[in-house]
Amino acid sequence: MVDALQFVFLVIAAVEVLTAVLVVTAKKLMWAAFWLALSLVTMAGIYLLFQSEFVGIIQIFIYAGAVPVVFLFGIMLTRTRAMEDVP
Amino acid sequence: MSGHLVDLFGGSNAIAVFLITIINFILRGIGSLPLFGFLNPLADWLGTEPVVTSIAWLIAITIMITWAAALHLLTFIWLERKLVARLQDRRGPMITLRKDRYIGGTGYLQQIADALKLIQKENITPKAADPWMFHIAPAFLISTTIVVLVALPFSEGFVVANVPAGLLFILAAFSLAPLAILLAGWAQNNKYAMIGGMRAAAMMMSYEIPMILAVIAVVVLAGSLNPIEIVNQQSQLSILAPLAAIGIANWYIIPQFLGFFIFLLAMLAEQERIPFDFPEAEEEVVHGWLVEYGGMRFGMVYGFKWLRTFVAAALVALLFLGGWHGPVLPQEIWFILKIYFVFFIFIWISWSVPRIRIDQILNIGWRKLIPLGLFNIFLAVLVVHANAQGWI
Numbered sequence: 001m002v003d004a005l006q007f008v009f010l011v012i013a014a015v016e017v018l019t020a021v022l023v024v025t026a027k028k029l030m031w032a033a034f035w036l037a038l039s040l041v042t043m044a045g046i047y048l049l050f051q052s053e054f055v056g057i058i059q060i061f062i063y064a065g066a067v068p069v070v071f072l073f074g075i076m077l078t079r080t081r082a083m084e085d086v087p
Numbered sequence: 088m089s090g091h092l093v094d095l096f097g098g099s100n101a102i103a104v105f106l107i108t109i110i111n112f113i114l115r116g117i118g119s120l121p122l123f124g125f126l127n128p129l130a131d132w133l134g135t136e137p138v139v140t141s142i143a144w145l146i147a148i149t150i151m152i153t154w155a156a157a158l159h160l161l162t163f164i165w166l167e168r169k170l171v172a173r174l175q176d177r178r179g180p181m182i183t184l185r186k187d188r189y190i191g192g193t194g195y196l197q198q199i200a201d202a203l204k205l206i207q208k209e210n211i212t213p214k215a216a217d218p219w220m221f222h223i224a225p226a227f228l229i230s231t232t233i234v235v236l237v238a239l240p241f242s243e244g245f246v247v248a249n250v251p252a253g254l255l256f257i258l259a260a261f262s263l264a265p266l267a268i269l270l271a272g273w274a275q276n277n278k279y280a281m282i283g284g285m286r287a288a289a290m291m292m293s294y295e296i297p298m299i300l301a302v303i304a305v306v307v308l309a310g311s312l313n314p315i316e317i318v319n320q321q322s323q324l325s326i327l328a329p330l331a332a333i334g335i336a337n338w339y340i341i342p343q344f345l346g347f348f349i350f351l352l353a354m355l356a357e358q359e360r361i362p363f364d365f366p367e368a369e370e371e372v373v374h375g376w377l378v379e380y381g382g383m384r385f386g387m388v389y390g391f392k393w394l395r396t397f398v399a400a401a402l403v404a405l406l407f408l409g410g411w412h413g414p415v416l417p418q419e420i421w422f423i424l425k426i427y428f429v430f431f432i433f434i435w436i437s438w439s440v441p442r443i444r445i446d447q448i449l450n451i452g453w454r455k456l457i458p459l460g461l462f463n464i465f466l467a468v469l470v471v472h473a474n475a476q477g478w479i
Contacts, residue, residue, distance in 0.1 A: 004137075030273050034220070037266060053252055061259040065266065066295075069288050072269050076285065 009049055016042040029075045037068040091242035091411070091418040099147040100139070107133050107142065147247050151236050156394055161198045163393040163430060169194065170434050201386070208382035215276040216379065224271035225380070225388045231263040232391055235398050240314050242411045242418035252312040254406075258302065261357070261398065265291035268366065271388070272376035283375020286445055287366035290356060293452025294363075298353035300460030301346040304467035305339055305406045318410030338409035342470045345463040347407045349456055351432070354399040356448070358392060361437040365445050400429040 019039040026032040040063040047056035111130045118126035132138065165180070172179030180194030212218050238253040240246035250256055265287050272284020309317040321337050340347045356363040367375035380388055404410060404425035411418035411425075443451075 028217070030217075030270065031220070034270060053250065054255075057252055057255045057259050061255070061262065065259060065262040069266050069269060069291065072266070072273075073285075073288060076273075 005049065009046065012042050012045045012049065016046070030072065033068050033071045033075060036071065037064050040064050040067070091244040093242065093419060094244035095147050095150065095246060096143065097244070099150065100143040102146050103139050103143040107139060144247075148237070151247050152233060154241075155236050155239075155397060156233060159397050159426075160390065160393050161195075163397055164198050164390065165195050166427075166430070167393070167434055168197070170431070171438050174435075174438050202383075205383045205386035210384060211381045213275060213277070213379050217274040217276065220270055220274035221379075222384075224267050224274055225384055228264055228267040228271065229387055229391050229394075231260050231267065232394050232398065235260045238314070239398065239401055240318075240405075241401075241422050243315060245419055246315070249313070249315060253314045254302065254306070254312045254317065257314070257398075257402065258299070261395075262291070262295060264395070268376050275376070275379040277379050279372045279374075280376045280378050282372050283366045283378070286372075287359070287376065289445065290363065290366065290448055293449050294353045294356040294456075297349050297452060297456035297460045298357070300457065300464060301343075301350040301353065302406065304343055304346045304460075304464045307464065307467040307471060308339060308342065314405055314410075318405060318412060321409045322412040338407065338412075340407045343407060343463065343467065345459060345466065347403075349460055349463065350403060350407065352451075352456065354403060355433065355436065358395050358399055358433070360396075360433060362440050362443055363448060364437075364442060365448075368442060396430065396433060397426070400426045400433065403429045 016039055019035045019042065022035040023032050023039060026035060041060060044056040044059035044064065047053075047059055111133055114126045114130040114133075117123045118130065169179040180197035182194055182197045182200055184196065212221060235257050237247050238250050238256045240249070240253075268287040269284040272280045272282075272287070275281075305317065306312060309320040311317060311320070321339055359366055365371065365375075367377055372378075377385065377388055401422075404422060408425050408429070411422040413421035416424075
Protein backbone atom coordinates (compact mmCIF):
# COMPACT_ATOMS: atom_id res chain seq x y z
CA MET A 1 0.00 0.00 0.00
CA VAL A 2 1.39 3.35 -1.05
CA ASP A 3 0.55 6.35 1.12
CA ALA A 4 0.21 9.94 -0.09
CA LEU A 5 3.80 11.01 0.62
CA GLN A 6 5.20 8.02 -1.22
CA PHE A 7 2.88 8.67 -4.14
CA VAL A 8 4.05 12.29 -4.41
CA PHE A 9 7.65 11.15 -4.18
CA LEU A 10 7.12 8.62 -6.98
CA VAL A 11 5.52 11.25 -9.23
CA ILE A 12 8.33 13.75 -8.63
CA ALA A 13 10.98 11.08 -9.10
CA ALA A 14 9.37 9.95 -12.36
CA VAL A 15 9.32 13.54 -13.65
CA GLU A 16 12.92 13.98 -12.62
CA VAL A 17 14.14 10.82 -14.37
CA LEU A 18 12.14 11.69 -17.48
CA THR A 19 13.57 15.21 -17.67
CA ALA A 20 17.09 13.91 -16.98
CA VAL A 21 16.75 11.56 -19.95
CA LEU A 22 15.40 14.39 -22.08
CA VAL A 23 18.46 16.52 -21.22
CA VAL A 24 20.62 13.97 -22.99
CA THR A 25 18.33 13.19 -25.89
CA ALA A 26 17.11 16.70 -26.78
CA LYS A 27 17.92 17.74 -30.34
CA LYS A 28 18.24 21.45 -29.58
CA LEU A 29 20.69 22.66 -26.97
CA MET A 30 18.27 25.28 -25.61
CA TRP A 31 15.74 22.54 -24.91
CA ALA A 32 18.44 20.55 -23.13
CA ALA A 33 19.13 23.55 -20.88
CA PHE A 34 15.39 23.92 -20.22
CA TRP A 35 15.02 20.25 -19.29
CA LEU A 36 18.06 20.56 -17.05
CA ALA A 37 16.43 23.48 -15.22
CA LEU A 38 13.22 21.48 -14.84
CA SER A 39 15.12 18.44 -13.57
CA LEU A 40 16.90 20.54 -10.95
CA VAL A 41 13.63 22.15 -9.82
CA THR A 42 12.04 18.73 -9.31
CA MET A 43 15.12 17.78 -7.29
CA ALA A 44 14.32 20.77 -5.06
CA GLY A 45 10.81 19.32 -4.79
CA ILE A 46 12.28 16.09 -3.41
CA TYR A 47 14.30 18.07 -0.86
CA LEU A 48 11.15 19.93 0.21
CA LEU A 49 9.32 16.62 0.50
CA PHE A 50 12.00 15.38 2.92
CA GLN A 51 11.46 18.46 5.13
CA SER A 52 14.82 20.08 4.35
CA GLU A 53 13.36 23.41 3.21
CA PHE A 54 16.60 25.36 3.25
CA VAL A 55 18.44 22.99 0.92
CA GLY A 56 15.43 22.91 -1.40
CA ILE A 57 15.13 26.68 -1.64
CA ILE A 58 18.86 27.11 -2.16
CA GLN A 59 18.62 24.46 -4.87
CA ILE A 60 15.94 26.51 -6.67
CA PHE A 61 17.95 29.68 -6.11
CA ILE A 62 21.24 28.48 -7.54
CA TYR A 63 20.57 25.51 -9.77
CA ALA A 64 17.34 26.75 -11.30
CA GLY A 65 17.80 30.51 -11.24
CA ALA A 66 21.46 31.05 -11.98
CA VAL A 67 23.11 27.98 -13.50
CA PRO A 68 20.80 27.47 -16.53
CA VAL A 69 21.12 31.17 -17.40
CA VAL A 70 24.90 30.77 -17.48
CA PHE A 71 24.46 27.62 -19.58
CA LEU A 72 22.20 29.42 -22.04
CA PHE A 73 24.72 32.24 -22.24
CA GLY A 74 27.43 29.72 -22.93
CA ILE A 75 25.34 28.04 -25.64
CA MET A 76 24.66 31.37 -27.30
CA LEU A 77 28.34 32.35 -27.20
CA THR A 78 29.52 29.16 -28.91
CA ARG A 79 29.58 28.75 -32.66
CA THR A 80 26.37 26.71 -32.77
CA ARG A 81 23.69 28.65 -34.54
CA ALA A 82 21.19 29.66 -31.89
CA MET A 83 18.69 30.96 -34.45
CA GLU A 84 17.34 29.12 -37.45
CA ASP A 85 16.68 30.35 -40.94
CA VAL A 86 13.09 30.56 -42.05
CA PRO A 87 12.38 27.48 -44.17
CA MET B 88 0.58 48.25 16.90
CA SER B 89 -2.95 47.22 16.12
CA GLY B 90 -4.28 43.78 15.30
CA HIS B 91 -4.96 42.14 11.99
CA LEU B 92 -8.34 41.91 10.32
CA VAL B 93 -8.04 38.73 8.29
CA ASP B 94 -7.10 35.25 9.39
CA LEU B 95 -6.77 33.75 5.93
CA PHE B 96 -6.33 30.11 6.79
CA GLY B 97 -8.90 30.11 9.59
CA GLY B 98 -11.43 31.81 7.32
CA SER B 99 -10.74 29.39 4.48
CA ASN B 100 -11.14 26.48 6.86
CA ALA B 101 -14.53 27.81 7.95
CA ILE B 102 -15.61 28.23 4.31
CA ALA B 103 -14.42 24.69 3.50
CA VAL B 104 -16.33 23.21 6.43
CA PHE B 105 -19.44 25.17 5.42
CA LEU B 106 -19.25 24.02 1.77
CA ILE B 107 -18.63 20.40 2.74
CA THR B 108 -21.58 20.47 5.16
CA ILE B 109 -23.89 21.64 2.36
CA ILE B 110 -22.52 19.09 -0.14
CA ASN B 111 -22.79 16.30 2.42
CA PHE B 112 -26.38 17.27 3.16
CA ILE B 113 -27.21 16.95 -0.55
CA LEU B 114 -25.21 13.72 -0.94
CA ARG B 115 -26.85 12.06 2.04
CA GLY B 116 -30.23 13.19 0.78
CA ILE B 117 -29.63 11.47 -2.55
CA GLY B 118 -27.90 8.53 -0.82
CA SER B 119 -31.04 7.68 1.09
CA LEU B 120 -32.70 6.75 -2.21
CA PRO B 121 -32.55 2.99 -2.98
CA LEU B 122 -30.09 2.96 -5.92
CA PHE B 123 -27.72 5.71 -4.73
CA GLY B 124 -26.39 4.14 -1.53
CA PHE B 125 -22.81 4.33 -2.82
CA LEU B 126 -22.85 8.09 -2.15
CA ASN B 127 -22.78 7.67 1.64
CA PRO B 128 -19.12 6.53 1.87
CA LEU B 129 -18.22 9.50 -0.39
CA ALA B 130 -19.93 11.85 2.06
CA ASP B 131 -18.03 10.25 4.95
CA TRP B 132 -14.73 10.65 3.08
CA LEU B 133 -15.43 14.32 2.35
CA GLY B 134 -15.88 15.02 6.04
CA THR B 135 -12.48 13.63 7.09
CA GLU B 136 -9.67 15.90 8.23
CA PRO B 137 -7.17 15.74 5.30
CA VAL B 138 -9.87 16.51 2.73
CA VAL B 139 -11.14 19.53 4.66
CA THR B 140 -7.58 20.84 5.08
CA SER B 141 -6.74 20.42 1.38
CA ILE B 142 -9.89 22.23 0.32
CA ALA B 143 -9.11 24.98 2.84
CA TRP B 144 -5.64 25.36 1.27
CA LEU B 145 -7.17 25.61 -2.19
CA ILE B 146 -9.61 28.28 -1.03
CA ALA B 147 -6.83 30.24 0.69
CA ILE B 148 -4.67 30.21 -2.45
CA THR B 149 -7.65 31.23 -4.60
CA ILE B 150 -8.44 34.15 -2.31
CA MET B 151 -4.80 35.24 -2.34
CA ILE B 152 -4.52 35.11 -6.15
CA THR B 153 -7.81 36.96 -6.58
CA TRP B 154 -6.70 39.57 -4.07
CA ALA B 155 -3.28 40.20 -5.59
CA ALA B 156 -3.40 39.12 -9.21
CA ALA B 157 -6.87 40.42 -10.01
CA LEU B 158 -7.73 43.30 -7.71
CA HIS B 159 -4.37 44.96 -7.20
CA LEU B 160 -3.01 44.12 -10.65
CA LEU B 161 -5.91 45.98 -12.29
CA THR B 162 -5.61 48.86 -9.84
CA PHE B 163 -1.88 49.12 -10.45
CA ILE B 164 -2.27 49.27 -14.23
CA TRP B 165 -5.00 51.88 -13.88
CA LEU B 166 -3.00 53.93 -11.37
CA GLU B 167 0.13 53.83 -13.51
CA ARG B 168 -1.79 55.05 -16.56
CA LYS B 169 -3.45 57.85 -14.64
CA LEU B 170 -0.31 59.00 -12.84
CA VAL B 171 1.81 58.90 -15.99
CA ALA B 172 -0.86 60.92 -17.74
CA ARG B 173 -0.70 63.47 -14.92
CA LEU B 174 3.10 63.63 -15.16
CA GLN B 175 2.85 64.18 -18.91
CA ASP B 176 0.02 66.72 -18.64
CA ARG B 177 -2.63 64.45 -20.17
CA ARG B 178 -5.82 62.99 -18.78
CA GLY B 179 -5.22 59.27 -19.26
CA PRO B 180 -7.93 56.63 -19.79
CA MET B 181 -11.46 57.83 -19.10
CA ILE B 182 -13.78 55.00 -20.17
CA THR B 183 -16.91 54.69 -18.03
CA LEU B 184 -20.15 52.84 -18.49
CA ARG B 185 -22.11 56.10 -18.44
CA LYS B 186 -21.84 57.85 -21.78
CA ASP B 187 -22.99 61.22 -20.46
CA ARG B 188 -20.09 61.49 -18.00
CA TYR B 189 -17.43 60.90 -20.63
CA ILE B 190 -15.21 63.83 -19.55
CA GLY B 191 -15.18 63.14 -15.84
CA GLY B 192 -14.75 59.35 -15.94
CA THR B 193 -12.19 57.56 -13.84
CA GLY B 194 -11.19 55.13 -16.58
CA TYR B 195 -11.01 52.06 -14.37
CA LEU B 196 -12.83 50.00 -17.00
CA GLN B 197 -10.08 50.59 -19.56
CA GLN B 198 -8.12 47.51 -18.37
CA ILE B 199 -11.20 45.30 -18.70
CA ALA B 200 -11.86 46.66 -22.18
CA ASP B 201 -8.23 45.98 -23.15
CA ALA B 202 -8.39 42.43 -21.79
CA LEU B 203 -11.64 41.74 -23.67
CA LYS B 204 -10.06 43.03 -26.86
CA LEU B 205 -6.94 40.90 -26.41
CA ILE B 206 -8.90 37.73 -25.60
CA GLN B 207 -10.78 38.00 -28.90
CA LYS B 208 -7.58 38.02 -30.95
CA GLU B 209 -6.08 35.05 -32.72
CA ASN B 210 -3.19 33.21 -31.11
CA ILE B 211 -0.54 33.52 -33.81
CA THR B 212 2.52 31.27 -33.79
CA PRO B 213 5.31 32.52 -36.05
CA LYS B 214 6.36 30.08 -38.75
CA ALA B 215 10.01 29.98 -37.72
CA ALA B 216 9.37 29.84 -33.98
CA ASP B 217 9.82 26.82 -31.74
CA PRO B 218 6.11 26.25 -31.08
CA TRP B 219 6.33 24.40 -27.78
CA MET B 220 8.79 26.73 -26.12
CA PHE B 221 6.94 29.72 -27.56
CA HIS B 222 3.83 28.65 -25.68
CA ILE B 223 5.48 27.30 -22.53
CA ALA B 224 7.65 30.33 -21.75
CA PRO B 225 4.80 32.75 -20.79
CA ALA B 226 3.30 30.13 -18.48
CA PHE B 227 6.71 29.59 -16.90
CA LEU B 228 7.10 33.34 -16.46
CA ILE B 229 3.70 33.89 -14.84
CA SER B 230 3.76 30.80 -12.62
CA THR B 231 7.11 31.81 -11.12
CA THR B 232 5.59 35.15 -10.17
CA ILE B 233 2.31 33.77 -8.85
CA VAL B 234 4.08 31.18 -6.68
CA VAL B 235 5.65 34.09 -4.78
CA LEU B 236 2.22 34.90 -3.36
CA VAL B 237 2.23 31.65 -1.38
CA ALA B 238 4.86 32.98 1.04
CA LEU B 239 4.17 36.71 0.84
CA PRO B 240 2.39 37.89 4.01
CA PHE B 241 0.04 40.87 4.05
CA SER B 242 -0.38 40.80 7.81
CA GLU B 243 0.16 38.33 10.63
CA GLY B 244 -2.97 36.48 9.59
CA PHE B 245 -3.27 37.24 5.88
CA VAL B 246 -0.69 34.74 4.63
CA VAL B 247 -1.16 31.41 2.87
CA ALA B 248 1.85 29.58 4.34
CA ASN B 249 4.11 30.85 7.10
CA VAL B 250 7.32 29.26 5.82
CA PRO B 251 10.43 29.48 8.07
CA ALA B 252 12.67 30.57 5.19
CA GLY B 253 9.90 32.49 3.41
CA LEU B 254 12.02 35.45 2.35
CA LEU B 255 14.49 33.15 0.65
CA PHE B 256 11.63 31.35 -1.09
CA ILE B 257 10.19 34.63 -2.37
CA LEU B 258 13.54 35.76 -3.77
CA ALA B 259 14.27 32.33 -5.27
CA ALA B 260 10.95 32.22 -7.11
CA PHE B 261 11.35 35.85 -8.12
CA SER B 262 14.76 35.23 -9.67
CA LEU B 263 13.53 32.48 -12.00
CA ALA B 264 12.00 34.95 -14.47
CA PRO B 265 15.14 35.91 -16.47
CA LEU B 266 15.56 32.26 -17.48
CA ALA B 267 12.01 32.25 -18.81
CA ILE B 268 12.60 35.57 -20.58
CA LEU B 269 15.75 34.23 -22.22
CA LEU B 270 13.90 31.10 -23.36
CA ALA B 271 10.98 33.21 -24.64
CA GLY B 272 13.39 35.42 -26.56
CA TRP B 273 15.08 32.42 -28.13
CA ALA B 274 11.88 30.55 -29.01
CA GLN B 275 10.52 33.35 -31.20
CA ASN B 276 13.47 33.04 -33.58
CA ASN B 277 13.55 36.77 -34.12
CA LYS B 278 16.70 38.79 -33.77
CA TYR B 279 15.10 41.57 -31.75
CA ALA B 280 13.55 39.06 -29.36
CA MET B 281 16.88 37.27 -29.04
CA ILE B 282 18.72 40.50 -28.25
CA GLY B 283 16.04 41.37 -25.69
CA GLY B 284 16.38 37.99 -24.00
CA MET B 285 20.17 38.27 -23.90
CA ARG B 286 19.89 41.76 -22.44
CA ALA B 287 17.49 40.50 -19.75
CA ALA B 288 19.92 37.75 -18.75
CA ALA B 289 22.91 40.12 -18.75
CA MET B 290 20.98 42.59 -16.64
CA MET B 291 19.95 39.87 -14.21
CA MET B 292 23.59 39.02 -13.57
CA SER B 293 24.33 42.62 -12.65
CA TYR B 294 21.42 43.44 -10.35
CA GLU B 295 20.80 40.11 -8.65
CA ILE B 296 24.00 40.15 -6.59
CA PRO B 297 23.52 43.67 -5.09
CA MET B 298 19.90 42.77 -4.35
CA ILE B 299 20.94 39.66 -2.41
CA LEU B 300 23.63 41.68 -0.58
CA ALA B 301 21.02 44.24 0.51
CA VAL B 302 18.75 41.43 1.72
CA ILE B 303 21.62 39.80 3.62
CA ALA B 304 22.14 43.04 5.58
CA VAL B 305 18.46 43.04 6.58
CA VAL B 306 18.65 39.38 7.57
CA VAL B 307 21.72 40.13 9.72
CA LEU B 308 19.78 42.86 11.53
CA ALA B 309 16.65 40.79 12.00
CA GLY B 310 18.32 37.46 12.66
CA SER B 311 15.62 35.59 10.73
CA LEU B 312 14.53 34.65 7.21
CA ASN B 313 10.84 34.60 8.08
CA PRO B 314 9.06 37.71 6.69
CA ILE B 315 6.67 37.90 9.64
CA GLU B 316 9.56 37.72 12.09
CA ILE B 317 11.44 40.46 10.20
CA VAL B 318 8.42 42.76 10.44
CA ASN B 319 7.99 41.98 14.13
CA GLN B 320 11.64 42.88 14.71
CA GLN B 321 10.99 46.24 13.05
CA SER B 322 8.12 46.98 15.41
CA GLN B 323 10.21 46.44 18.54
CA LEU B 324 12.33 49.17 20.01
CA SER B 325 15.57 47.30 20.57
CA ILE B 326 18.04 48.68 18.01
CA LEU B 327 18.48 52.46 17.72
CA ALA B 328 15.99 53.17 20.49
CA PRO B 329 16.55 56.99 20.47
CA LEU B 330 15.01 57.17 17.01
CA ALA B 331 11.75 55.87 18.41
CA ALA B 332 11.13 59.40 19.61
CA ILE B 333 10.50 60.67 16.08
CA GLY B 334 7.75 58.14 15.51
CA ILE B 335 9.05 55.69 12.92
CA ALA B 336 10.63 53.55 15.61
CA ASN B 337 12.82 50.88 14.22
CA TRP B 338 12.18 50.57 10.51
CA TYR B 339 15.23 49.24 8.73
CA ILE B 340 15.30 52.23 6.40
CA ILE B 341 17.05 54.16 9.20
CA PRO B 342 20.11 51.94 9.85
CA GLN B 343 19.96 50.57 6.31
CA PHE B 344 19.39 53.58 4.09
CA LEU B 345 22.14 52.42 1.73
CA GLY B 346 20.51 48.99 1.56
CA PHE B 347 17.13 50.58 0.85
CA PHE B 348 18.65 52.53 -2.04
CA ILE B 349 20.34 49.45 -3.51
CA PHE B 350 17.23 47.33 -3.10
CA LEU B 351 15.03 49.98 -4.73
CA LEU B 352 17.36 50.15 -7.74
CA ALA B 353 17.48 46.36 -7.98
CA MET B 354 13.70 46.16 -7.81
CA LEU B 355 13.39 48.77 -10.58
CA ALA B 356 15.69 46.59 -12.69
CA GLU B 357 13.79 43.45 -11.73
CA GLN B 358 10.54 44.85 -13.14
CA GLU B 359 12.29 46.19 -16.27
CA ARG B 360 11.09 49.69 -15.54
CA ILE B 361 12.29 52.64 -17.52
CA PRO B 362 15.79 53.44 -16.33
CA PHE B 363 16.53 49.74 -16.79
CA ASP B 364 14.06 48.73 -19.50
CA PHE B 365 16.47 47.87 -22.30
CA PRO B 366 15.27 44.23 -22.61
CA GLU B 367 12.08 45.69 -24.05
CA ALA B 368 13.22 49.10 -25.22
CA GLU B 369 10.84 49.96 -28.02
CA GLU B 370 13.13 52.45 -29.75
CA GLU B 371 16.09 50.08 -29.89
CA VAL B 372 14.76 46.53 -30.13
CA VAL B 373 11.01 47.05 -30.82
CA HIS B 374 9.81 45.69 -27.46
CA GLY B 375 12.56 43.10 -27.27
CA TRP B 376 11.43 39.67 -26.13
CA LEU B 377 7.72 40.55 -26.41
CA VAL B 378 7.87 41.26 -30.13
CA GLU B 379 6.26 38.13 -31.59
CA TYR B 380 3.58 37.57 -28.97
CA GLY B 381 0.05 38.50 -29.90
CA GLY B 382 -3.44 38.39 -28.48
CA MET B 383 -3.99 37.40 -24.87
CA ARG B 384 -0.53 35.81 -24.74
CA PHE B 385 0.89 39.29 -25.19
CA GLY B 386 -1.55 40.56 -22.59
CA MET B 387 -0.25 37.95 -20.15
CA VAL B 388 3.46 38.59 -20.66
CA TYR B 389 2.88 42.34 -20.67
CA GLY B 390 0.47 42.48 -17.76
CA PHE B 391 2.42 40.19 -15.45
CA LYS B 392 4.91 43.04 -15.15
CA TRP B 393 2.52 44.80 -12.79
CA LEU B 394 2.18 41.67 -10.69
CA ARG B 395 5.96 41.74 -10.32
CA THR B 396 5.69 45.43 -9.49
CA PHE B 397 3.19 44.57 -6.79
CA VAL B 398 5.44 41.90 -5.30
CA ALA B 399 8.47 44.22 -5.54
CA ALA B 400 6.65 47.06 -3.77
CA ALA B 401 5.47 44.62 -1.11
CA LEU B 402 9.05 43.40 -0.59
CA VAL B 403 10.39 46.95 -0.22
CA ALA B 404 7.66 47.76 2.30
CA LEU B 405 8.25 44.47 4.11
CA LEU B 406 12.02 44.72 4.43
CA PHE B 407 12.65 48.43 4.89
CA LEU B 408 9.44 50.30 5.70
CA GLY B 409 8.28 48.30 8.67
CA GLY B 410 5.78 46.07 6.88
CA TRP B 411 2.35 46.35 8.46
CA HIS B 412 3.65 48.16 11.53
CA GLY B 413 1.85 51.43 12.23
CA PRO B 414 -0.48 53.11 14.69
CA VAL B 415 -4.29 52.97 14.95
CA LEU B 416 -5.26 51.42 11.59
CA PRO B 417 -5.41 47.62 11.08
CA GLN B 418 -2.32 45.89 9.73
CA GLU B 419 -3.64 45.12 6.25
CA ILE B 420 -4.52 48.75 5.60
CA TRP B 421 -1.08 49.95 6.66
CA PHE B 422 0.62 47.41 4.45
CA ILE B 423 -1.51 48.27 1.40
CA LEU B 424 -0.88 51.99 1.99
CA LYS B 425 2.87 51.39 2.09
CA ILE B 426 2.72 49.23 -1.05
CA TYR B 427 0.94 51.99 -2.94
CA PHE B 428 3.41 54.56 -1.61
CA VAL B 429 6.36 52.50 -2.90
CA PHE B 430 4.54 51.98 -6.19
CA PHE B 431 4.14 55.74 -6.50
CA ILE B 432 7.92 56.14 -6.00
CA PHE B 433 8.51 53.54 -8.73
CA ILE B 434 6.27 55.41 -11.18
CA TRP B 435 7.78 58.73 -10.26
CA ILE B 436 11.34 57.52 -10.86
CA SER B 437 10.61 55.54 -13.97
CA TRP B 438 8.75 58.28 -15.86
CA SER B 439 11.13 61.09 -14.90
CA VAL B 440 14.51 59.68 -15.96
CA PRO B 441 15.86 58.53 -19.34
CA ARG B 442 16.92 54.99 -20.13
CA ILE B 443 20.51 53.98 -19.43
CA ARG B 444 22.64 51.92 -21.81
CA ILE B 445 23.29 48.18 -21.49
CA ASP B 446 26.98 48.64 -20.65
CA GLN B 447 26.10 51.22 -18.02
CA ILE B 448 23.98 48.78 -16.01
CA LEU B 449 26.87 46.33 -15.93
CA ASN B 450 29.11 49.15 -14.68
CA ILE B 451 26.58 50.29 -12.10
CA GLY B 452 25.89 46.78 -10.90
CA TRP B 453 29.39 45.38 -10.66
CA ARG B 454 31.55 48.40 -9.88
CA LYS B 455 29.28 50.58 -7.74
CA LEU B 456 26.43 48.60 -6.19
CA ILE B 457 28.37 45.50 -5.14
CA PRO B 458 31.00 47.46 -3.12
CA LEU B 459 28.21 49.56 -1.64
CA GLY B 460 26.31 46.39 -0.75
CA LEU B 461 29.35 44.90 0.98
CA PHE B 462 29.86 48.15 2.91
CA ASN B 463 26.18 48.01 3.82
CA ILE B 464 26.59 44.52 5.29
CA PHE B 465 29.51 45.90 7.33
CA LEU B 466 27.24 48.68 8.62
CA ALA B 467 24.56 46.14 9.56
CA VAL B 468 27.04 44.02 11.49
CA LEU B 469 28.30 47.18 13.21
CA VAL B 470 24.78 48.12 14.28
CA VAL B 471 24.08 44.63 15.62
CA HIS B 472 27.41 44.60 17.49
CA ALA B 473 26.86 48.08 18.93
CA ASN B 474 23.41 47.04 20.06
CA ALA B 475 24.77 43.89 21.69
CA GLN B 476 27.45 45.89 23.50
CA GLY B 477 24.94 48.48 24.66
CA TRP B 478 26.61 51.44 22.91
CA ILE B 479 23.36 52.80 21.47
